Amino acid sequence: MKKISLSLLSLLFAACGGTANSQGPAAEESAPPMLGLHMAKGEGPELSRKPGGGGGSNMIFHNGEIMPTTSVHAIFWGSSWAGNTSDKVSGMDSYYQGFGNSTYAAASNEYTGTNGQVSSAVAYTGHTTDGTTARGGRNSSTILSEVCKVIGTSAVHNGYYPVYVDLPRGSAGYCGYHSAGTCNGVTVQFAFFWNLDGDSGCDPVDTSGLHSQGLAAIANTSSHELSEARTDPNNGGWYDSSGQENGDKCNFQFPQPLVTFANGTQWKAQSEWSNAANAGAGGCIE
Numbered sequence: 001m002k003k004i005s006l007s008l009l010s011l012l013f014a015a016c017g018g019t020a021n022s023q024g025p026a027a028e029e030s031a032p033p034m035l036g037l038h039m040a041k042g043e044g045p046e047l048s049r050k051p052g053g054g055g056g057s058n059m060i061f062h063n064g065e066i067m068p069t070t071s072v073h074a075i076f077w078g079s080s081w082a083g084n085t086s087d088k089v090s091g092m093d094s095y096y097q098g099f100g101n102s103t104y105a106a107a108s109n110e111y112t113g114t115n116g117q118v119s120s121a122v123a124y125t126g127h128t129t130d131g132t133t134a135r136g137g138r139n140s141s142t143i144l145s146e147v148c149k150v151i152g153t154s155a156v157h158n159g160y161y162p163v164y165v166d167l168p169r170g171s172a173g174y175c176g177y178h179s180a181g182t183c184n185g186v187t188v189q190f191a192f193f194w195n196l197d198g199d200s201g202c203d204p205v206d207t208s209g210l211h212s213q214g215l216a217a218i219a220n221t222s223s224h225e226l227s228e229a230r231t232d233p234n235n236g237g238w239y240d241s242s243g244q245e246n247g248d249k250c251n252f253q254f255p256q257p258l259v260t261f262a263n264g265t266q267w268k269a270q271s272e273w274s275n276a277a278n279a280g281a282g283g284c285i286e
C-alpha cells in the first residue's frame with residue numbers, strides 16, 4: 001500500500017478493529033508514512049484480487065529514486081530477545097546473508113529511477129539487539145527513533161534497517177510496513193515487523209520443516225518489504241494507480257514452494273510484481 005492518506009489509513013485501522021487513538025498514525029501528523037503495508041490475509045485491497053494473478057495493471061514510475069544498492073542492518077528490539085532460543089535471529093541473519101545476488105532479488109531489478117537501476121547488490125552488515133522494552137508498533141515515528149538510536153552516526157543513504165519487535169500484532173491489519181526517515185541528516189529506509197508467532201493472518205504456511213513458523217512468517221514479510229523499499233524507497237518509485245507496490249500486488253502469492261537464496265538457504269517467500277513479466281504469463285515472479 002502506497003501513498004495512502006493519513007485519513008484513509010485511519011479508516012483502514014478502524015476497519016481492522018484498531019483504534020485511531022493517540023498512539024495511532026492519524027494523530028501523528030508528522031510521522032513518516034507507513035508505506036508498503038504488508039496486509040494480513042483478509043485485510044485490505046488484496047481481498048479483491050484473485051490468487052495467482054496479482055493486480056492486473058502495471059506499476060507506474062513516479063519520477064523519484066529507487067535503491068541501486070542496499071546495505072541491510074537488522075535490529076531486534078525487545079526484552080525477550082535476550083536469551084531467546086528460537087531460530088529467528090540466526091535465521092534472519094542467514095536470510096539477509098543470502099538475499100543479495102539471489103534470483104529472488106533479481107526479480108525486482110527491472111526498475112529504474114532518477115539515480116539508476118535496482119540491482120541485486122544487497123549487502124548485510126549483521127544485526128544489533130536492543131533489549132529495552134519495545135513499543136510503538138502503530139507509530140512509525142517511534143520506530144524511526146529506535147533506528148536512529150541504534151544506528152546513530154553509522155546511517156548510510158543506501159541503508160535499510162528492518163526492526164523486529166517481540167510484540168504481537170493484535171488487531172492491527174498489517175504484518176509489517178516499510179518507511180523512510182532521517183537519522184543525523186541522512187535519509188534512510190526502515191521497516192517494521194510484528195512478532196508473528198502463531199499469527200495465522202500473517203502465516204505463509206511453510207511446511208518445509210526448515211524453519212519455525214515464526215521465522216518463516218517474518219522472513220516472508222521481510223521479502224515483501226525489502227522488495228518494496230528497493231523499488232519505491234521514498235514514494236517516488238514504482239507503484240500502480242491504486243498505490244500498490246511490487247509486494248502488495250503479489251501479497252501471499254507463492255508460485256514456488258520454496259525459493260533458494262545465494263547462500264543455499266531456502267525460504268517460502270512471496271512473489272513480486274514484474275511489469276515486464278506481465279506482458280507474458282502474469283506479473284508475479286520470484
Ligand SMILES: [Zn+2]
Nearest residue numbers: 001036037248
Ligand atoms: Zn506492501
